[in-house]
Amino acid sequence: MDRRTILKSALALTVWGAPICFAFADVPGDKRFVVIVLRGALDGLAAAPPHGDPDYKSVRGVLALDNPLDLDGHFGLHPSLTNIKAMWDAKELVLFHNIASPYRERSHFDGQAVLESGGPGHAIGDGWLNRALKPLRLDGGNGALAIAASPPLMLQGPARVSSWMPQAMPEPDMAFLKRVGALYARDAELKASLASAIDTEAKANAAMDDRPRTPEQMAQRMGGYGDLTPLFSGAGRLLAREDGPRVAVLDASGWDTHVNEGAADGALARRLRALDAGLDAMKTALGPAWKKTAVVMATEFGRTVAPNGGGGTDHGTASAAFLFGGGVKGGMVQADWVGLKPGALQDGRDQPPRTDLRALFKGVLGEHMGVSRRDLDGNVFPDSGDVPPASVAFA
Amino acid sequence: MSLEAAVAVHRFGLGARPGEIAAAGPAPKQWLMRQLDSGPGQPQPVDGGAAFLTGGGLVSEFNAYRRNREMERKAGNAPDPVKLFFQVRGAEFQRELAARLALGFTTNRPFAERLVWFWSNHFTVSALNPAAITFIGAFEREAIRPHITGKFEDMLLAATRHPAMQLYLDNATNIGPDSLAGRIAGKGLNENLGRELMELHTLGVDGGYTQADVIALAKILTGWSLERDDGDTGFRYYPARHEPGDIVLRGKTYSGGEEAGIQALKDLAHDPATARHIAKKFAVHFVGDDPPPDSVARLEKSFTQTGGDLRALAETVVNDPAAWTPGPGKMRGPVEFTTAAMRMAGWPRGGEDREKQIRGVAAATKMMGELPMLAPSPKGWPDISAAWSGPDALLNRIEWAKEFGNRVPASADASALAAGALGPLLRDDTRAAMRSASTPGEAVALLLSSPEFQRR
Numbered sequence: 001m002d003r004r005t006i007l008k009s010a011l012a013l014t015v016w017g018a019p020i021c022f023a024f025a026d027v028p029g030d031k032r033f034v035v036i037v038l039r040g041a042l043d044g045l046a047a048a049p050p051h052g053d054p055d056y057k058s059v060r061g062v063l064a065l066d067n068p069l070d071l072d073g074h075f076g077l078h079p080s081l082t083n084i085k086a087m088w089d090a091k092e093l094v095l096f097h098n099i100a101s102p103y104r105e106r107s108h109f110d111g112q113a114v115l116e117s118g119g120p121g122h123a124i125g126d127g128w129l130n131r132a133l134k135p136l137r138l139d140g141g142n143g144a145l146a147i148a149a150s151p152p153l154m155l156q157g158p159a160r161v162s163s164w165m166p167q168a169m170p171e172p173d174m175a176f177l178k179r180v181g182a183l184y185a186r187d188a189e190l191k192a193s194l195a196s197a198i199d200t201e202a203k204a205n206a207a208m209d210d211r212p213r214t215p216e217q218m219a220q221r222m223g224g225y226g227d228l229t230p231l232f233s234g235a236g237r238l239l240a241r242e243d244g245p246r247v248a249v250l251d252a253s254g255w256d257t258h259v260n261e262g263a264a265d266g267a268l269a270r271r272l273r274a275l276d277a278g279l280d281a282m283k284t285a286l287g288p289a290w291k292k293t294a295v296v297m298a299t300e301f302g303r304t305v306a307p308n309g310g311g312g313t314d315h316g317t318a319s320a321a322f323l324f325g326g327g328v329k330g331g332m333v334q335a336d337w338v339g340l341k342p343g344a345l346q347d348g349r350d351q352p353p354r355t356d357l358r359a360l361f362k363g364v365l366g367e368h369m370g371v372s373r374r375d376l377d378g379n380v381f382p383d384s385g386d387v388p389p390a391s392v393a394f395a
Numbered sequence: 396m397s398l399e400a401a402v403a404v405h406r407f408g409l410g411a412r413p414g415e416i417a418a419a420g421p422a423p424k425q426w427l428m429r430q431l432d433s434g435p436g437q438p439q440p441v442d443g444g445a446a447f448l449t450g451g452g453l454v455s456e457f458n459a460y461r462r463n464r465e466m467e468r469k470a471g472n473a474p475d476p477v478k479l480f481f482q483v484r485g486a487e488f489q490r491e492l493a494a495r496l497a498l499g500f501t502t503n504r505p506f507a508e509r510l511v512w513f514w515s516n517h518f519t520v521s522a523l524n525p526a527a528i529t530f531i532g533a534f535e536r537e538a539i540r541p542h543i544t545g546k547f548e549d550m551l552l553a554a555t556r557h558p559a560m561q562l563y564l565d566n567a568t569n570i571g572p573d574s575l576a577g578r579i580a581g582k583g584l585n586e587n588l589g590r591e592l593m594e595l596h597t598l599g600v601d602g603g604y605t606q607a608d609v610i611a612l613a614k615i616l617t618g619w620s621l622e623r624d625d626g627d628t629g630f631r632y633y634p635a636r637h638e639p640g641d642i643v644l645r646g647k648t649y650s651g652g653e654e655a656g657i658q659a660l661k662d663l664a665h666d667p668a669t670a671r672h673i674a675k676k677f678a679v680h681f682v683g684d685d686p687p688p689d690s691v692a693r694l695e696k697s698f699t700q701t702g703g704d705l706r707a708l709a710e711t712v713v714n715d716p717a718a719w720t721p722g723p724g725k726m727r728g729p730v731e732f733t734t735a736a737m738r739m740a741g742w743p744r745g746g747e748d749r750e751k752q753i754r755g756v757a758a759a760t761k762m763m764g765e766l767p768m769l770a771p772s773p774k775g776w777p778d779i780s781a782a783w784s785g786p787d788a789l790l791n792r793i794e795w796a797k798e799f800g801n802r803v804p805a806s807a808d809a810s811a812l813a814a815g816a817l818g819p820l821l822r823d824d825t826r827a828a829m830r831s832a833s834t835p836g837e838a839v840a841l842l843l844s845s846p847e848f849q850r851r
Binding site: 039105106108110146149151156177180184185193194197198201253258259309310314315347 | 586786837
């Protein structure tokens with residue numbers, strides 16, 4: 001028996017007493033929900049330019065785009081986002097603008113903590129998506145997956161979740177892992193973490209026969225820093241499985257464009273292109289499951305409307321957010337647009353926060369995944385009764 | 396071997412090298428503090444080769460390349476000398492990283508080195524910003540190492556003015572909009588350094604400042620940038636870029652010029668919020684993820700009463716009983732974990748190309764979620780167990796332990812290695828599991844995977 005065979009046969013029976021093959025027997029639906037956190041504060045006016053706004057060209061200066069991909073005559077997409085544009089054309093995209101979490105300061109780290117914890121303006125101890133797993137009945141096994149070495153705050157909390165990254169190391173030796181597991185009997189944190197790793201690893205192995213085995217193959221697969229396709233397609237392939245996770249969180253960083261942001265070309269254009277390619281890879285990997293999938297892509301806050309001294313933008317307030325997927329009835333923009341004149345801006349400088357990001361999250365969790373309004377207003381997003389779910393529709 | 400000596404080496408050091416626990420007894424606290432008398436030392440190129448350049452030397456060299464650029468461009472020649480500079484000097488990053496890790500594997504002053512790592516992470520400069528790559532090694536050598544037992548304000552000034560930080564947080568292009576240069580070139584403020592300096596380096600995010608203060612500090616720091624001729628430090632103040640007029644920061648008026656920036660940094664260094672922020676971080680690092688309020692209070696008091704004396708701060712945590720509880724504490728970070736393994740093995744034990752061996756370790760720490768000098772953001776690497784104990788990260792640790800064990804010779808004495816690494820901290824169940832292993836390598840892999848080796 002080789003390692004892989006041992007791995008499979010051992011896991012088919014038990015993982016320290018927990019029968020994993022039945023972990024999803026109780027799952028009510030087969031809808032998929034993916035959250036992509038754009039860490040570093042995405043410039044929403046670059047990703048989704050309001051090119052029909054009369055003040056757009058003048059306030060954006062060197063950052064103004066000459067040829068955005070037009071959506072509805074008023075809003076467009078950055079020319080790097082051709083795959084997202086194709087989703088728009090297929091009526092699989094809803095664009096949100098002037099949208100922000102309830103956080104009103106400008107620290108990346110606090111901003112991400114509010115976005116991920118779902119707190120009312122300040123961070124709370126664990127993540128909203130983890131708290132949503134109980135009403136989703138996804139808290140019994142590895143129903144949720146972080147594409148990261150360790151789960152980010154959004155997935156931290158009482159429910160057990162897993163995490164996964166493409167591997168270069170050899171496949172784990174089950175007999176050895178079991179002996180290590182015995183040493184973890186008195187260490188609750190390490191014990192739970194190892195059990196979860198073994199479960200996810202088995203599914204990833206089954207999903208990916210071309211898994212890289214050497215550092216060289218790994219480097220090739222990773223395509224260097226900045227290539228998101230290995231992570232995004234890996235997530236798609238795990239989500240596509242019948243017995244795979246139903247909820248996943250991915251990170252894409254590199255949006256903190258303080259200098260030389262660029263317009264149609266440049267640093268931000270390259271990063272958006274990598275993101276766009278990653279999304280397409282995930283869609284392809286999801287296969288038929290794409291039709292059951294909703295993806296939300298959001299950032300901790302936006303950036304200043306006008307360029308700063310270095311051809312970049314500083315930390316701002318509202319930004320754009322994206323809802324897309326084969327399960328989304330899209331083709332429209334939701335933006336309470338008030339223009340770009342100084343008086344319309346937050347503190348005279350930032351995109352104004354006209355829609356609460358929690359409304360978007362609640363809309364998807366409610367309409368697409370079936371979480372009740374009571375759970376959404378209570379445990380999932382505490383003190384959010386005054387934030388109604390966004391009006392979004394799903395196939 | 397005394398339990399206290401083992402805790403000193405394990406929790407305050409970098410994991411025991413052979414014989415180190417014995418060396419730390421019979422007076423472990425003095426053993427720790429004595430390390431601070433001679434300082435942390437400096438990383439040296441691992442496989443020989445040219446000495447590393449200083450920050451000032453690098454800036455001078457950059458300026459020489461830049462001057463050539465004009466000449467070459469006029470002559471229509473390629474390649475661009477500035478690109479050449481970043482190619483040549485950017486390659487040095489690998490040597491710098493190897494030297495930094497190697498010093499951790501070998502130093503006989505591991506507590507001093509731990510302090511360097513703590514402060515380097517506090518004042519994070521990351522190679523994720525390509526402009527800063529070249530200067531990161533010099534940054535730690537010049538802005539951090541000389542100050543770990545000095546005054547916080549001196550470290551703050553050295554770190555802020557270093558070319559690496561000026562580039563990393565974009566202050567090199569922070570120009571007063573009403574300054575001469577600003578009006579001529581139409582350039583303006585960049586808030587990045589001003590914000591992170593208060594949020595991360597001094598006051599902390601709840602330390603009492605507003606967006607207006609961020610703008611004020613950004614204005615105060617206009618004109619601070621890189622030397623454009625030859626100079627010792629690589630730093631230079633340009634009056635023509637400095638925002639003119641009085642600037643109010645947190646209720647105090649600063650009347651401009653370079654001195655205003657120096658004074659503002661000193662005021663921030665001595666602010667009570669800074670003492671609180673640093674005390675909490677220090678306690679989380681050395682005492683535990685959730686340190687007792689008493690431990691934090693003692694550190695805060697030390698910081699305040701000594702005016703930010705960092706040797707006194709280190710001594711305070713060494714004398715804190717809460718830091719000496721013997722049970723397994725927080726998870727070692729990936730670099731701490733792999734460093735402890737290399738120290739246990741008494742690296743280097745021969746073999747060619749030591750730099751290549753270190754690159755292998757660096758690749759492994761990356762898979763566990765950390766790589767020094769490449770932090771994901773100015774906040775630096777996280778410093779709590781939960782950041783490192785995720786399923787995927789843990790699996791990578793265990794698999795690396797197994798690979799490490801595969802390289803242990805069949806003649807090795809695993810129980811002697813365990814005794815040297817953990818002394819009385821080794822648990823009975825781990826010892827029993829090691830005894831039933833089929834090879835010394837497998838026993839070592841179990842040792843490295845055990846909770847008492849994973850935690851400190």
